[in-house]
Amino acid sequence: MTLRAENISLHLSGFDLLRNVTVQVEAGKVTAIVGPNGAGKSSLLRVLTGELAPTKGSISFNQRDLNDWPVQQRAQMLAVLPQHSLLNFPFTANEVVALGRIPHQTGTLKDAEIIDQALKLVDAEYLQKRFYTQMSGGEKQRVQLARVLAQVWLPCAAGEQILVLDEPTAAFDLAHQQLTLEIVRQLAEKGVGVVMVLHDLNLAARCADKLVVFDGGLVAAQGTPEEVLSEQLIDQVFGVKAMIARHPVTNKPLVIT
Amino acid sequence: MRRISSAWLLATLAILLPVIVLYSMTVGTVSISMAEAFSAAVDSLFSDVDSAGQTQVILFDIRLPRILLALLVGAILASTGAVMQGLFRNPLADPSLIGVSGGASVGASLMIVFAGGAIESGLLMGLSLVALGAFVGGFAATILVYRLATSGIGTSVTTMLLAGIAIGALAGALNSLLSYFADNDMLRQISLWQMGNLSAASWAKVLIMALISLILLVWFPRDSRALNALLLGESEARHLGIDVQRVKRRLIVLTALGVGVSVALAGMVGFVGLVIPHVIRLLIGPDHRWLIPGSAMAGAILLVVADSLARVVVLPAELPTGILTALLGAPFFIALLLQQRREV
Numbered sequence: 001m002t003l004r005a006e007n008i009s010l011h012l013s014g015f016d017l018l019r020n021v022t023v024q025v026e027a028g029k030v031t032a033i034v035g036p037n038g039a040g041k042s043s044l045l046r047v048l049t050g051e052l053a054p055t056k057g058s059i060s061f062n063q064r065d066l067n068d069w070p071v072q073q074r075a076q077m078l079a080v081l082p083q084h085s086l087l088n089f090p091f092t093a094n095e096v097v098a099l100g101r102i103p104h105q106t107g108t109l110k111d112a113e114i115i116d117q118a119l120k121l122v123d124a125e126y127l128q129k130r131f132y133t134q135m136s137g138g139e140k141q142r143v144q145l146a147r148v149l150a151q152v153w154l155p156c157a158a159g160e161q162i163l164v165l166d167e168p169t170a171a172f173d174l175a176h177q178q179l180t181l182e183i184v185r186q187l188a189e190k191g192v193g194v195v196m197v198l199h200d201l202n203l204a205a206r207c208a209d210k211l212v213v214f215d216g217g218l219v220a221a222q223g224t225p226e227e228v229l230s231e232q233l234i235d236q237v238f239g240v241k242a243m244i245a246r247h248p249v250t251n252k253p254l255v256i257t
Numbered sequence: 258m259r260r261i262s263s264a265w266l267l268a269t270l271a272i273l274l275p276v277i278v279l280y281s282m283t284v285g286t287v288s289i290s291m292a293e294a295f296s297a298a299v300d301s302l303f304s305d306v307d308s309a310g311q312t313q314v315i316l317f318d319i320r321l322p323r324i325l326l327a328l329l330v331g332a333i334l335a336s337t338g339a340v341m342q343g344l345f346r347n348p349l350a351d352p353s354l355i356g357v358s359g360g361a362s363v364g365a366s367l368m369i370v371f372a373g374g375a376i377e378s379g380l381l382m383g384l385s386l387v388a389l390g391a392f393v394g395g396f397a398a399t400i401l402v403y404r405l406a407t408s409g410i411g412t413s414v415t416t417m418l419l420a421g422i423a424i425g426a427l428a429g430a431l432n433s434l435l436s437y438f439a440d441n442d443m444l445r446q447i448s449l450w451q452m453g454n455l456s457a458a459s460w461a462k463v464l465i466m467a468l469i470s471l472i473l474l475v476w477f478p479r480d481s482r483a484l485n486a487l488l489l490g491e492s493e494a495r496h497l498g499i500d501v502q503r504v505k506r507r508l509i510v511l512t513a514l515g516v517g518v519s520v521a522l523a524g525m526v527g528f529v530g531l532v533i534p535h536v537i538r539l540l541i542g543p544d545h546r547w548l549i550p551g552s553a554m555a556g557a558i559l560l561v562v563a564d565s566l567a568r569v570v571v572l573p574a575e576l577p578t579g580i581l582t583a584l585l586g587a588p589f590f591i592a593l594l595l596q597q598r599r600e601v
Contacts, residue, residue: 075497
């Protein structure tokens with residue numbers, strides 16, 4: 001048990017955004033959160049990362065209450081990639097990724113090595129000296145991904161690490177979508193727990209160990225992709241008639257609409 | 258636009274600053290050559306105080322404190338400008354956005370209009386009542402803006418921008434009202450004060466300013482990385498382990514202190530806080546670890562140069578320094594913008 005939301009509810013300006021949600025993110029596993037727009041996926045991420053305090057319920061992280069961790073130590077173990085970034089100052093890609101090393105005291109040399117490798121991993125090496133403000137949307141998002149990867153690059157002595165990604169593939173072309181999911185799998189194999197919001201059910205089924213389906217602030221279903229994805233559930237949650245087949249190579253569920 | 262190396266720029270500025278200060282010593286109504294200045298300095302070191310000649314008085318009682326005050330005020334205005342632009346994630350922000358300039362000018366006008374004759378007689382450590390009024394006004398306005406923008410969930414930067422504009426408008430109206438009731442003499446004092454003037458410099462003022470500068474220039478580097486993280490956004494900075502609310506409060510208080518004292522001692526010197534950090538950022542990029550010291554030195558240089566020119570362009574009279582900072586800085590800034598436009 002690494003990051004666990006226990007029976008949380010979130011009530012904001014007259015709306016029930018989350019109702020009695022219990023979700024667990026484990027180290028070394030990939031958890032994907034899916035659901036229609038406005039179902040509460042992003043709200044859950046904001047509560048899980050301590051950005052919003054839940055109205056009810058509690059969140060534990062590495063055997064402690066999430067808020068009991070000192071901010072800097074928490075940042076060594078928990079990295080968050082938002083959906084959009086506000087950055088509009090002309091940092092180079094290198095400098096943006098370097099921000100991910102702020103919580104750590106590993107020294108400039110080690111940091112420079114990590115920054116290089118992180119940029120290489122997301123296929124953004126050629127952007128190193130380019131200005132963030134002059135990049136395309138996909139390039140910006142890849143640089144931001146490298147930044148959060150750099151943040152959890154080395155294991156942390158204080159506890160297990162979690163990477164939170166809010167729709168990481170939204171701005172990417174097909175090749176970079178695949179690359180992102182590969183990176184996420186590698187990271188999980190290194191022992192990092194990954195939790196991400198995805199819209200593409202097939203990508204989620206291929207990559208995730210666990211699927212959490214959200215609908216109207218409630219967890220409609222959770223479990224392995226095979227357990228969760230059914231024609232009935234997709235109709236009930238998304239209102240879409242779909243067929244479930246099996247991927248000819250990976251044998252993972254394949255949603256055909 | 259291609260960047261230049263930050264180490265190179267900082268080194269250049271660090272060499273340029275003392276050269277300009279030395280040269281500025283020779284400039285003024287009475288022209289004193291570098292050799293004369295040097296021998297006067299040696300004389301005053303090795304001879305009796307009583308024998309101080311006219312040259313010594315001009316150099317060490319009039320020019321040097323004035324130059325040092327210009328240097329410190331320039332450094333503070335430019336570095337607080339860099340900090341505010343980072344904190345508000347807006348390259349067009351400047352220290353006046355948190356209300357400090359507006360509040361200070363109301364405080365000064367109030368003193369000029371109501372304290373009348375007591376203005377230059379009520380001296381406290383070389384500080385006039387006008388300066389005191391300006392400092393109190395500036396600080397009070399900042400606290401008001403900060404309070405307006407702070408709720409249970411923290412300080413909203415957007416609300417703070419809007420509150421700053423509202424308080425600025427209110428201050429403008431109060432200023433106009435005070436000007437309306439002021440007589441001719443007061444009116445002239447108000448408008449002179451608003452143009453920014455360093456001619457009333459004294460060693461006491463330099464001392465106060467040096468103390469404030471020391472506090473700011475020791476504290477700002479500690480928050481440089483936090484400011485870098487804040488450029489990503491507030492929640493991103495929090496996820497990078499920054500205590501955003503504390504950093505924000507600290508930087509706003511330090512800025513109000515620095516700008517409040519600057520404005521109190523030198524009047525309204527515009528332009529430095531907005532444009533210098535912007536220019537330095539164009540040259541070396543937005544990393545605050547270099548941007549803040551670079552801006553401080555460049556602001557110091559701009560204000561020392563502007564004040565030297567202010568002493569000689571309309572001999573035997575003097576121009577207010579604030580007019581010259583804009584006259585010098587604006588064309589340079591426009592040239593940079595044009596160059597940037599060509600390269601994009």
